[in-house]
Amino acid sequence: LGLRMQISHLQEVLIPAIVLSGIALIFKPFALMILGRWFKYTKRTNFLVGFTLAQISEFSLIIAALGLSIGQISAMAFNTIVLALIITIFLSSYSITYSSEVYNRFSNFLSVFESKKIKKENKIKKEYDTILFGYNRIGFSILKVLKELKKKYVVVDFNPDIINNLRRFGVPALYGDVYDMDFLEDLKLEGANLVISTVPDLETNQLLINTVRTVNRKAVVVLRAHAIEDALKLYENGANYVLTPHFLGGEYVAKMIRHTKIGDKDYKEEREKHMKMLKQILSKGINHPEVEKN
Structure with missing residues (x-):
C-alpha cells in the first residue's frame, strides 16, 4: 500500500507530515497515559504504554488507501499519511529502545499521570x-x-x-x-x-x-x-x-x-x-x- 506514495510530491507533503507526526507522537501518548491513570496503573506503566504506542497505526494506511481508491481523499493527503507513518515508526523504534532512560530522567514530572488513590490504598x-x-x-x-x-x-x-x-x-x-x-x-x-x-x-x-x-x-x-x-x-x-x-x-x-x-x-x-x-x-x-x- 505504501508503494502508492508518489515520490514527486514528497517535498509538498513534508511539512504536513511532520506536523501530523508531532501530533501523533505527543497527543497519542498523552491520551493513553490519562486513560491509564483512570484505570489506576502506575505512572511507569502508563508512560511505557503511551511511549511504545506513539506511532501511527498501520491500519491507518489501509483506511487511507481505501479512501484514495474511492476518491474520498486526495493523493496528497494519502502521501502525507504514508510519510507520517514512516516518520513515527522510525522515531518510535528509538523511543522504545531508550524508554527506560527517558522514564528515569522525567519520572518526577510524570506523577500527574498516576492516580492519588493508588498511594492512599x-x-x-x-x-x-x-x-x-x-x-x-x-x-x-x-x-x-x-x-x-x-x-x-x-x-x-x-x-x-x-x-x-x-x-x-x-x-x-x-x-x-x-x-x-x-x-x-x-x-x-x-x-x-x-x-x-x-x-x-x-x-x-x-x-x-x-x-x-x-x-x-x-x-x-x-x-x-x-x-x-x-x-x-x-x-x-x-x-x-x-x-x-x-x-x-x-x-x-x-x-x-x-x-x-x-x-x-x-x-x-x-x-x-x-x-x-x-x-x-x-x-x-x-x-x-x-x-x-x-
Whole structure:
C-alpha cells in the first residue's frame, strides 16, 4: 500500500507530515497515559504504554488507501499519511529502545499521570521484614512457605488484579513498580531481612539489587533469571542467590528419576501432590502465565 506514495510530491507533503507526526507522537501518548491513570496503573506503566504506542497505526494506511481508491481523499493527503507513518515508526523504534532512560530522567514530572488513590490504598499497617516482588508465577509457592514459617511479609506486584485478589484473601499486598524510586523508599528496604524477586527481567532485578544494597548490606536478596549470563551478572551485582527455573526444574525431575523406581508408588504420591498444588493455584485466580522469551 505504501508503494502508492508518489515520490514527486514528497517535498509538498513534508511539512504536513511532520506536523501530523508531532501530533501523533505527543497527543497519542498523552491520551493513553490519562486513560491509564483512570484505570489506576502506575505512572511507569502508563508512560511505557503511551511511549511504545506513539506511532501511527498501520491500519491507518489501509483506511487511507481505501479512501484514495474511492476518491474520498486526495493523493496528497494519502502521501502525507504514508510519510507520517514512516516518520513515527522510525522515531518510535528509538523511543522504545531508550524508554527506560527517558522514564528515569522525567519520572518526577510524570506523577500527574498516576492516580492519588493508588498511594492512599498502598499502605500496610503491619510490620514486615520480608518483601516478595512478583506473585503470578513461582511467587505462589514462595508465599506459601513464608506463611508456614510465620514470616512478616508483604507482596509487591504491578498487576492491580493480582493485588486485589491477594487482599481479598487477607494477604498484605502493595501495588507498585520497582522503577518507582519513591515507592521503593516507602518500602523501607533498610529494615528488610529477606528480599525476593520472581520478576525475570534483568534490568529490573539489577535496579532492585543496587537499590537494596545502597541502604541495606545485610539483607538476603534472592532474584530470578532466565539466561545463565543474566544470573552471573546478578551474582556480580551482589545477589545471594539467583533462581533459574528452567535448570531447577530439570534438576528436580532428574532427582525424582534417580530416587524413584519405574512404577513405584512415589510417582503416584508426587502426582497427587502436584495436582493438589495446581488446583490451589487455580483457586487463587492464577492461570498459566504467557510464554516468556528467553
